[in-house]
Amino acid sequence: MSTPSVSAELAKFVATFRWDDVPEHVRHESKRTLLNFFSVALSACFDPTIQKAAEVYGRFSSATQATVIGRGQRMDILAAAAINTMGANVFDFDDTHFPTIIHPTSPVAPPLLAWSETEKISGQDFLLSLILGMEAECRIGNAVSPYHYARGWHITSTCGVFGSAMAIGRLIGLTQQQLVWALGSASAQASGLVETLGTMSKSISMGNAARNGIVSALLAQQNFDGPAKPLEGVRGFLNVTADNADAQSIVTDLGKRWEVLNNAYKPYPCGVVLNPVIEACLSLSANPELLRHGLNKIERIELTGHSLLRQRTDRPHILTGRESQVSAQHAVAVSLTRGRAGLAEFSDEAVGDLSLKGIGAKVCFVDDDAYSVDAAKVVVKIAGAQPIEVMIDMARGAVGRPLSDQEIEDKVRALCAYGQSGIDPEPLIQAVWALDQSNDVGQIMKLVAGAAK
């Protein structure tokens, strides 16, 4: 019996699956994730990482085909896709595919959006390519998890290049064989290290994932060949970057299970394990009893949750906004004090707010692995008073308690304002919800062009 080729089977699925066969709730989820993508991309238009990258990438842009979101700037499709991917991910506030912790939309949507400015693409073709690209990306991620990330691979970057290649490959009509070759050229370009997290160079591999996926597809269109089994081959992507990779899982139930349904959108710009803690603290910030005593009377703030909560977020001494995104001490202090938990609350400015340090110092952890990572209990102890307790069984933003359409819209509005591009988010929101009816997706990019500063 010959070994079935996983790469070929995946390529066949990407080449042939039809929009008509995509379930309605999967279609709708693809619009939700696109809207969430725009929210985060619009938040970072003028972030220093994006500014510097745009300066260098702009020097080597060959054309002005495609919109760099929010900056009033146009570049060729490779550079625009790279910068837009970096922007959507720079705060790690983009979507999260829970089984892998991939941020799947960031490396896939920007290539498709850039391409749709070069020719007229229908909303259905666009969304189908987005869904299939994300499906390939997340399934490859599943096959190498959890070893791959634990080893030190930045999984969104390494798997993102496959998502971009498959999405663009489908959009431009590659054959099954050409899609296998595109997987091969993508496999040769898969890179990104966990060591770079928290620094600007994390964004390089993100931008490359988007950019190099496009290049892989365009080379394949020229019949630029690659190995027969780029994924499952003896020295292919799966075996080289993971021990005990599960190649077969990539093609099990294709078209039946959809990974986009395992994707969730963050309500707060923080590590997802902080979601229930922040939700509890936002509720406490308006608690009449606590307001009557005043925050300065707090003696102790006890966080009970899964041990991962403590392991990943017990960071009392932080210096930057980026570090604050994974600091329980900061998250508790800022959300109790300000009653908000947006990007401004996890910025360098917020970390510099010395009034928060005293409250953060009251935080302590109680490990209880009976809690899921979506749950937490926060108990505030005040001298001479009853403890005040808030229990969150399943936080907003969990796969089981996703943000509503309305909440995603509000995230677009809030992050668009934060990014200071001056863009009106309302026409964008309307356009994304109606995208499956559009006959020219590229028009949407006019709504997010913005102006140079």
Added chain:
Amino acid sequence: MSTPSVSAELAKFVATFRWDDVPEHVRHESKRTLLNFFSVALSACFDPTIQKAAEVYGRFSSATQATVIGRGQRMDILAAAAINTMGANVFDFDDTHFPTIIHPTSPVAPPLLAWSETEKISGQDFLLSLILGMEAECRIGNAVSPYHYARGWHITSTCGVFGSAMAIGRLIGLTQQQLVWALGSASAQASGLVETLGTMSKSISMGNAARNGIVSALLAQQNFDGPAKPLEGVRGFLNVTADNADAQSIVTDLGKRWEVLNNAYKPYPCGVVLNPVIEACLSLSANPELLRHGLNKIERIELTGHSLLRQRTDRPHILTGRESQVSAQHAVAVSLTRGRAGLAEFSDEAVGDLSLKGIGAKVCFVDDDAYSVDAAKVVVKIAGAQPIEVMIDMARGAVGRPLSDQEIEDKVRALCAYGQSGIDPEPLIQAVWALDQSNDVGQIMKLVAGAAK
């Protein structure tokens, strides 16, 4: 005691080492390797892999700053560096750093050559940058060998990006800190899989190594930051891509041992383990005794050598020129029959020559690990006659028996003719030997521009 930072120490060396302190034989070797680089780059100008890559990369080239060797074509420095790197390596006929099997010059020389077309660079600054870039590249390769390649990483691609980044970083005068950041952005872009060997997609990661090294250096120049320990960090390049990496070796005896001296140039476009076999067969092809009997009288051709010879080259059934480069059966047959062993003898055309199959079928192997990989014995057995035997103790092209300057010049002449660019190699050869006296390296690229076809 704080852990010494390997990345910082390497960066300091690259930032500060002076031309005056480079030993004369190291300087001379840098010119030899550059000449060898031009020979292979000129051989491949119109190879199908390069044609297709140039078509796609050319679409996204922003300028005509830099020469694409031999094609009468100019692109921006990123695209030109990528294509020239692909060209120099496409036949695997470029230099070989024996401890790692890295082809070190291909990803480092093209970025420097492209840059030297954008501003006036002296020959000494150029050669120093080349030497330092190769040194960083090969030392990082040493630190992850042999695990890294055995795991499936295409080591020239993965380490080449560091070489390019350090070479360009030195040329443009980055500080030590900026060079550490450049190592960080390079680490995020290190990719390339052994699975792609023998296909066009191998060339993608090679081109990326050159291209992305430049990008890493230019971003660092904008203070685009990265991790403090991109190489030796817990989730940095060394630990993620190798078990038991020897980080400290990267900085041991910097400026005292030179890796360019462990680099050798191939006399034949084949796996280096075939060198002694081919040398023996070329000698046999002119053997009067064998000529008198005729090749059709051969009963058996016995190859005695290190077991790696058999393991890597026992390939009787091959279909392409690329496969023939690692087939002992083909190498023996073609060099005995034609008395030559150049690119033409390892092309698709040569593999299609059915007269060779009969001779190849007579080949058998005798493993003897007392042989070094640079040695082999070839015994030809003819019915009713004494066996004819040739022993090669150390093949041409070994580090211990390097090609002479004259032989490298002849390689330039032969490969330049093979590539059919119409370029006159003589002024190029003269210019490379005199490069340390040049005040404008970019001029050399006019000698290899060629004409479009």
